[in-house]
Amino acid sequence: MDNNTTVDMSLINNGKNSTAAPPASKIFHHDSRFRQFLVSKPLEALRSKPRLHWLLLSLSILSMMIGTVVGQLLTRFYFAAGGSRKWLSTWLQTSGWPLLAVATGSIYWKRGIKLTPLTPALAATYTALGFLVALYSFMYAYGLSYLPASTSGLLSSSQLAFNAIFALIITRQKINPFGWNAIVLVTSAAVILALHSDDEKLPGVTRKEVVLGYVMTIVAAALSGFFFPITELVIRKFLTGSSRSGDAATVLLEMQTLLSLISTAVSSVAMAINHDFLAIPGESRRFKAGAARYYITLVSTAVSWQFAFLGTLGMIFLSSSLLAGVIMALEIPIGSIFAVIFFGDSFGGLKIMSMLLSLWGFVSYTYGGYMDMKNKSEP
Numbered sequence: 001m002d003n004n005t006t007v008d009m010s011l012i013n014n015g016k017n018s019t020a021a022p023p024a025s026k027i028f029h030h031d032s033r034f035r036q037f038l039v040s041k042p043l044e045a046l047r048s049k050p051r052l053h054w055l056l057l058s059l060s061i062l063s064m065m066i067g068t069v070v071g072q073l074l075t076r077f078y079f080a081a082g083g084s085r086k087w088l089s090t091w092l093q094t095s096g097w098p099l100l101a102v103a104t105g106s107i108y109w110k111r112g113i114k115l116t117p118l119t120p121a122l123a124a125t126y127t128a129l130g131f132l133v134a135l136y137s138f139m140y141a142y143g144l145s146y147l148p149a150s151t152s153g154l155l156s157s158s159q160l161a162f163n164a165i166f167a168l169i170i171t172r173q174k175i176n177p178f179g180w181n182a183i184v185l186v187t188s189a190a191v192i193l194a195l196h197s198d199d200e201k202l203p204g205v206t207r208k209e210v211v212l213g214y215v216m217t218i219v220a221a222a223l224s225g226f227f228f229p230i231t232e233l234v235i236r237k238f239l240t241g242s243s244r245s246g247d248a249a250t251v252l253l254e255m256q257t258l259l260s261l262i263s264t265a266v267s268s269v270a271m272a273i274n275h276d277f278l279a280i281p282g283e284s285r286r287f288k289a290g291a292a293r294y295y296i297t298l299v300s301t302a303v304s305w306q307f308a309f310l311g312t313l314g315m316i317f318l319s320s321s322l323l324a325g326v327i328m329a330l331e332i333p334i335g336s337i338f339a340v341i342f343f344g345d346s347f348g349g350l351k352i353m354s355m356l357l358s359l360w361g362f363v364s365y366t367y368g369g370y371m372d373m374k375n376k377s378e379p
Contacts, residue, residue, distance in 0.1 A: 066307060072339075146205050159221035171233055235317050
């Protein structure tokens with residue numbers, strides 16, 4: 001019996017006859033019968049090469065962290081320097097897809113890879129996910145237009161709570177006591193900020209707009225928390241069921257290109273209705289940093305968010321949606337510190353407390369994952 005057959009039989013028997021320790025990458029990957037059914041040969045083949053797996057996972061984490069922090073700061077800079085088009089900001093979060101399309105097409109052509117068959121079910125799934133991405137991107141941009149970058153980031157940390165709950169429902173991800181503790185902590189951090197929103201008004205922003213910014217940001221976090229586990233389910237169900245074990249990375253590029261294309265199409269229609277395309281030249285002339293920097297900001301924002309999106313999908317594929325949520329929670333204090341440096345955001349006692357609670361939640365969840373791994377490795 002070869003190695004692949006052994007892996008498949010161990011999955012069928014739910015690992016009853018295996019006493020070997022799980023791969024290190026399963027720190028955040030809690031198995032269940034449902035999840036074992038979804039895990040396919042390509043993913044197991046990739047995990048059989050620990051160095052490659054850890055390299056890709058590390059690159060995904062780095063891509064997500066840098067892309068998200070830079071994208072958030074550039075989006076805030078756009079609004080702070082006089083930009084006001086919320087659908088344009090939404091459009092920028094996915095409009096960098098042509099870069100991925102060219103890269104993916106080149107790889108497919110050189111290696112003779114065929115596109116994943118676009119069945120009606122997969123096409124409908126991509127369409128629904130594309131609309132979801134456009135929706136939470138708009139709400140995030142809307143909230144960031146009225147809130148300091150540091151406040152928006154700390155509120156966005158609540159996505160870990162939503163992520164964990166939806167992962168429990170959708171992918172039957174187990175949550176240990178440390179995970180529930182993390183959920184309570186990051187939720188408390190968001191509530192602390194929400195109850196003291198009077199101190200977070202930007203110049204020219206009304207109290208009503210601040211409250212609306214809080215609501216839109218938290219709703220965006222909830223939709224993002226839903227997107228992660230549902231994307232994990234789609235990847236396991238549709239995109240790793242073939243024998244293309246060596247093409248995991250290209251499958252992710254393909255998925256991101258199509259999702260970004262659909263989301264960009266939705267945003268483009270909204271921009272056309274709102275006359276945003278026609279307003280770009282005039283807005284560039286009124287931009288406080290100058291027209292040249294206006295266009296540089298737009299292009300840089302689009303590229304940054306593509307890196308963030310690619311890193312997110314990579315982590316979901318290589319580990320789990322909860323790992324993506326945990327890393328995003330880790331980005332919050334990093335982004336907040338940069339927001340203070342570049343925009344002079346206030347960072348008083350309440351924000352410090354909120355940040356410490358978010359960090360505590362991250363540490364709690366990470367430790368819980370470590371304990372799960374340790375318990376599973378014991379005979």
